[in-house]
Structure formats: structure tokens, C-alpha cells
Amino acid sequence: MIIDLGLTDYEQAYRAQLEFVARRKLGEIEDTLLITEHNPVFTIGRTGSKESLLVDEKVLAQKGIKVLSVDRGGDITFHGPGQLVAYPIIDLKASLCDLHRYLRYLEEAVILFLKRYSVAAGRITGKTGVWVQGRKIASLGIGASGWVTYHGLSININVDLSFFAMIYPCGMKSVETISLNRILGKNVAMDEAKRIFVAYFQKVFNLGDICYRDRRKTQVA
Helix, strand or coil: CEEEEEEECHHHHHHHHHHHHHHHHCCCCCCEEEEEEECCEEEECCCCCHHHECCCHHHHHHHCCEEEECCCCCCEEEECCCEEEEEEECEHHHCCCCHHHHHHHHHHHHHHHHHHCCCCCEEECCEEEEEECCEEEEEEEEEEECCEEEEEEEEECCCCHHHHHHECHHHCCCCCECCHHHHHCCCCCHHHHHHHHHHHHHHHHCCCCCCEEECCCCCCC
16 A cells, blocks of 8 residues: 655654554554655664764754654654655565565665666665765665564655755765756656656565555645
């Protein structure tokens, strides 16, 4: 099941993830993919710290950006409008009790998605994520509870890249970020990007027929 949450505050989407994880553990729902865009926020994962944040609280307040510590893997990243964020709620016990392999599957879905736009993307050994000519276009940070996944990935579609200059992305000082619209020289319709990504996600994970639900006009728990 694919559910589009629309534009959300990070905390709002996190609560939705926990709800779906609990229901997946109980067998009340099938594997589910939550898709969203977030209002501007910096999130710091389990292995990160505020040392990778390069601006002070005054600048954050002026920009209206939150900084949240979260229970995913990885260091600091930025989420904002124009970025496609995907949170798979998948029970890995059935066929894939391997989180490292799961990460590679997520990367593969992004690589295939970008190939659809004639963008050659790939991996860099020892660095999680997806890269285009050495520049990071997609970040991954996952969590799992009882082998049911949450958190996930983000792809820079039309996002304002200037926010990444306020951090060391993923805790790496030398990382340069890029977006799909910067590569193509034009904006990409987010609804189009979502549907194309969903198709390749389904292909990689072999989830069967897609049931696409749009919850942007409804309230998320």
C-alpha cells in the first residue's frame, strides 16, 4: 500500500510511522510505503551530533528551522519542500532479515528512478546513499523494530540546496549535494516524481500491485 501524506511537519510523519509499524507488527496491514515532503527541518540520527550543524540558534530561528534528534541511523541531514521523502514500513522477517541488503535495495530503487530521467547515478563504496558524479542526491537513514522498518530515504528533487550549506551533510565535511532539477535545468513535478519512484520501489521490492492512496486532504495521526 502506498500512502501520500503530502507536506507534513517531521513530527507528524514520525507519529504516522509509529502507528503503521505497530499495525504491521500485529498483521493488521500489509507492507506500506509512506511518501511525504517535510517543512524545513534538520534531523540528527543516532550516530550524529550538533557538531555537524554550522549555524547558531539565532539563524535557525530566523529561518524557522527545527533541529530534532531522531532514532534513525546516520548523522545530520536536511528535509524540506521539494524533497521526496519515503518511509517504507516493511516486515523483513518474511524474506530479507538483512538490514545492509535492505539499504542496497533502497539505493537501487533511487538509482532506477533517476535513470528514468536519464541521470546516471550510483553508489560510493563505504558511503550510504546515492550519488551523481560524486555529489549526493539521495540520503538514507533507517530504523527497525522487530524487523519492521521505518524511517527511510530522501531524494532531492526541487529542494533549496542552500540549506545543506548549514550542515556537514551526513557528518561529512567534503560532501556536495545536488538535486534533480539542478541536473536537468528545470523543475520536476513532484506528483510525477512520486509516481515514478513508487513504480521502481515496487519493482525492486516486488510488492505486487500498487494501491495508491492520497491522504493529503486528510489529517495524519
